[in-house]
Amino acid sequence: MSPTPMPFAPKPPSPEDVVPISLSTISAAPPNGADDNTKYPCEISVSKVSVPGFVCKGQLLFEDNFNSNLEKGKVWTTEIMFPGEPDFPFNVYLNDRNLRVRNGMLKIRPVTLESKYGEDYVTQSLDLTSRCTGTVGTDQCGRESFGPQILPPIITAKVTTRNRFNFMYGRVEVRAKMPVGDWLVPLIQLEPHDHTYGVRNYASGVLRVACAKGNAEYYKKLQGGPIMCDTEPYRSTHLKEKIGYEQWANHFHIYSLEWRPDGISLSVDGEKYGEVNAGSGFSEDAKKLNVTAASQWLKGTFMAPFDQMFYISIGLNVGGLHEFPDSPTKPWKDRATKAMLNFWAAKEQWFPTWYEDTSQLEVDYVKVYAL
Numbered sequence: 001m002s003p004t005p006m007p008f009a010p011k012p013p014s015p016e017d018v019v020p021i022s023l024s025t026i027s028a029a030p031p032n033g034a035d036d037n038t039k040y041p042c043e044i045s046v047s048k049v050s051v052p053g054f055v056c057k058g059q060l061l062f063e064d065n066f067n068s069n070l071e072k073g074k075v076w077t078t079e080i081m082f083p084g085e086p087d088f089p090f091n092v093y094l095n096d097r098n099l100r101v102r103n104g105m106l107k108i109r110p111v112t113l114e115s116k117y118g119e120d121y122v123t124q125s126l127d128l129t130s131r132c133t134g135t136v137g138t139d140q141c142g143r144e145s146f147g148p149q150i151l152p153p154i155i156t157a158k159v160t161t162r163n164r165f166n167f168m169y170g171r172v173e174v175r176a177k178m179p180v181g182d183w184l185v186p187l188i189q190l191e192p193h194d195h196t197y198g199v200r201n202y203a204s205g206v207l208r209v210a211c212a213k214g215n216a217e218y219y220k221k222l223q224g225g226p227i228m229c230d231t232e233p234y235r236s237t238h239l240k241e242k243i244g245y246e247q248w249a250n251h252f253h254i255y256s257l258e259w260r261p262d263g264i265s266l267s268v269d270g271e272k273y274g275e276v277n278a279g280s281g282f283s284e285d286a287k288k289l290n291v292t293a294a295s296q297w298l299k300g301t302f303m304a305p306f307d308q309m310f311y312i313s314i315g316l317n318v319g320g321l322h323e324f325p326d327s328p329t330k331p332w333k334d335r336a337t338k339a340m341l342n343f344w345a346a347k348e349q350w351f352p353t354w355y356e357d358t359s360q361l362e363v364d365y366v367k368v369y370a371l
Contacts, residue, residue, distance in 0.1 A: 046261055047370035050166040050193075050309055055370045062165055062312070062368040066106045075165060079158040079315070081134035082143055086201045086230030089185070089320035090340050091154040092126070099157035108157045108316045109360030110184065112351075115155075122150040122344060148337060153344040158187075158315030165368075166193045166309040171258045172209050173367045174314075178249040181359035182350035183324065183343070184214030185317040188255065188363070190310040197305040201230040203293030205305035207264065208239070210255035212248035213323070214359065219247040224257060224266040225276055226306060230322055234289045238282075240266050240274025252364060259310075260371060261303055278302045312368070316361050319343050 042056035049061055070076045079093040096116065100107045113121050125144035134140025145151050174188050190207040197204045211223045225239040256267040266274035281302045286294035297304035317323070321334045331346030332339040343350075353359075 045169075045370035047170045048168045048309070057370060059370040060367065061167060061170060061370055062161070063365065065104060065365045066101050066363065067104050069101055070106075070159060075161055076159040077133060077161070077163050079133050079160065080128055080131050081140045082128070082152060083158075083317070084140060087317070087320045087322050088339075089317035089323075090152050090183075090343050091156040091316075091318045092128075092152045093158045093315070094155050095157065096155060098155050099159075104364065106159070106314065106363040107360050108314070109179070109356065110154050110156050110181070110316060110318055110354060113151060113153050113155055122153045124151065126151055148341045150341050150344060152340065153347075154318045156316040156318060158313065160191065160311055160313045162191070162193065162311045162313075166311045167368060168307070168309050169259050169261060169371055171256060171369045171371065172312070173254060173256045173365075173369070174209055175252055175254045175364040176210065177252045177362040177364075178210075178212040178219070178247075179214050179316065179359045179361050180219060180247065180249040181214040181354040183319045184354075184359060185320070185323050186211060186214075186361040187313065187315045187317060189313050190257075190259070191313045192305070193309045193311055196308050197296040197300070198293050201293065202227050202235075203296065203305065204308070207257060207259060207306065207310065209257040210268070212244075214249070214353075215324075219249055220244045222248055222255075222268060222273070224255070225274055226264060226282075228282060228286065228293070228305060229289075229291045232322075234286055234291050235322060237285070237289075238276050240276070242268060242273035249358065252362070258371075259306065261301070261307070263303075264306070278306075312366060314361070314363055314366070 040054060045055040045057045045059065047055045047061065049055060055061065064075065070078060078095040078099065080095055082092050083089050091110065098109050098111045123145045127142040129136055129141045132141035143151055172190065176188060178186050188209045190209065192204040195204040206227045208224050208227065212219055212221060220243055222242045222244060223239050227235055227239065229235050254269050258265040263278050264276040265272060279302070281297065281304065283294040283297040301307040324330055326333050331349060332342040336342065
């Protein structure tokens with residue numbers, strides 16, 4: 001059974017109607033203008049969702065166990081585009097053999113562009129306009145190689161609930177298995193729907209539920225939490241880490257992020273490893289580090305930019321800028337004009353670390369609960 005949005009009626013239903021009755025149940029806070037004396041069959045949650053209705057405390061708002069194709073439920077949007085700023089990963093998102101739902105698992109694995117289009121295709125052009133989910137007419141939907149500027153040499157995938165399920169405040173729970181392989185960046189996160197505080201450089205924030213990069217030097221390090229700037233030092237200021245006894249890719253784990261009006265908590269397998277308190281807001285510290293968007297956050301609550309609707313995003317990136325600090329073992333420099341070309345030229349170094357069965361991001365289920 002596939003997840004299907006099931007909005008609740010604006011007027012209070014009977015108590016049994018409040019119980020989730022499918023793999024995906026979406027409900028919302030009391031409608032604007034509702035009578036304050038309206039009787040509800042439960043205690044109302046501070047969580048909000050993007051459909052009419054109301055939300056009860058602790059209610060299951062969304063669940064997908066990936067027991068059927070993504071297209072059947074029509075909840076997930078499969079991105080088809082070239083991702084760009086602010087991290088400029090070395091991949092293109094396509095809906096191809098690299099994206100599968102099998103045996104109750106969502107699986108995303110990296111494959112080379114050449115494996116689909118032929119040898120040396122990185123020096124050609126690729127037009128995705130007819131099926132692009134990005135902004136048509138921009139380099140999100142079409143690219144042409146020019147000199148050292150080659151096409152992204154890797155195909156990966158990304159799925160989101162952007163068009164069907166958005167929420168504010170709640171607890172996200174994802175059972176997943178991380179990939180192993182150099183320069184792989186698995187991303188299980190929440191992204192802003194409206195970019196209220198700005199589009200560029202994570203001005204409107206992103207919430208990482210879990211990320212454990214594929215390189216041997218990183219794969220025991222789990223990261224989660226808010227990102228509000230593309231570059232250091234503020235990019236990782238509020239990210240929390242947990243060093244595992246073994247690599248996170250060895251087994252499935254349950255990754256959780258609780259997003260509240262006053263802060264964010266991070267857990268893995270029921271063990272809390274990080275807490276981010278909003279305090280009097282994020283803008284003051286961000287201003288000290290010259291974060292441009294910091295002044296915009298003053299227009300919101302103390303939780304700004306995390307006081308808006310966000311959606312679930314699951315994807316796999318490769319390389320790019322900002323994710324990996326420059327080092328002698330890294331084949332590209334972040335600020336180099338030939339960064340992607342240098343990455344591709346070093347294929348013999350990193351490609352042997354990729355395996356079909358272990359270099360894929362696997363997701364067993366995704367759940368969102370109201371606070």
